[in-house]
Amino acid sequence: GKKVVTAADVLAGKVGIGRGNALVIGGGMVGCEVADWLASRGLDQPTGSVHVTMVEMLQDIGMAEIPQTRMLLIPRLEQKGVKWITSAPVKQLTEDGAVYTKDGRDETICGMDFIIIACGATSVDDLSEKIKDKVPEVYSIGDAKKARKALEAIAEAAEIARKI
Structure with missing residues (x-):
């Protein structure tokens, strides 16, 4: 088929x-x-x-x-x-x-x-829900936050890294 x-x-x-x-x-x-x-x-x-x-x-x-x-x-x-x-x-x-x-x-x-x-990409973020009670802070970045380009995810990761 x-x-x-x-x-x-x-x-x-x-x-x-x-x-x-x-x-x-x-x-x-x-x-x-x-x-x-x-x-x-x-x-x-x-x-x-x-x-x-x-x-x-x-x-x-x-x-x-x-x-x-x-x-x-x-x-x-x-x-x-x-x-x-x-x-x-x-x-x-x-x-x-x-x-x-x-x-x-x-x-x-x-x-x-x-x-x-190949349309309608969505974010998948199962992990942060599972670990949020086990660690002090959880940050969702990249496609876990919203489906988009790698460049945006890298910029977001750098921003979070500066914060923590």
Whole structure:
């Protein structure tokens, strides 16, 4: 059957993506990262390549990336044959793809072997709840506080380090 998996599980190596067509829902930082990784992986695998298509609701992909990173990323994705559809919010997943809205019309993309969910990142902070009664102070930083870029997490860590 078709596989619907999260980008986090793909990038962590928890799920394998074989050769075939992969649909990435979300063209933000995580979507671009997983698309880049999958397209690269396919090139050096004897089993063949992974053809990647991203669907993004915003007008362009990688909008939250640092401009210098984005300038390198977009041509690299193009070179690897990654395709993307922008200004296209996904309405629902199908057996082998998705239905999205583009220019006021519903469109369907099908023929996908894998669907990777790379949108709506949320923070996970289980640890601070478990240890708050055992230690004098607990500071949540980085993605434990709010899902975002590494640069912001590093700045936050430096600020907390100065405080304590």
